[in-house]
Amino acid sequence: MDELSEPPYTIAEVKQLTGFSERTVTAMFENEPGVLIYEVKRPRKRASYRTIRIPRHVYARVIRRYTVG
Numbered sequence: 001m002d003e004l005s006e007p008p009y010t011i012a013e014v015k016q017l018t019g020f021s022e023r024t025v026t027a028m029f030e031n032e033p034g035v036l037i038y039e040v041k042r043p044r045k046r047a048s049y050r051t052i053r054i055p056r057h058v059y060a061r062v063i064r065r066y067t068v069g
Contacts, residue, residue, distance in 0.1 A: 008036060008053035018063075026052065028066075034058040 009017070014025045029035050029052065036053040 006056045008055045009059055010054075011052055014054055014059060017059075028062060029054050029058070032058055032062060 011022055011025050011029075014020075014029070015022050018025065020028070030037070032054075034055055035058055036055070037050060039050040040048060042048050
């Protein structure tokens with residue numbers, strides 16, 4: 001199946017798949033090539049908003065790298 005036809009994972013979905021915390025999943029994927037990040041910078045005193053989507057091929061690549069054996 002084509003990589004672009006498969007919907008990317010959310011942080012919550014990867015958290016569910018791996019059992020890792022949201023913080024750990026974010027740290028594992030936020031600087032990974034191919035990850036989609038949409039961020040809205042807000043004026044001061046308002047929180048910024050960031051959405052991260054992890055394409056399935058990127059998820060597979062990272063999981064292979066962290067898997068022992």
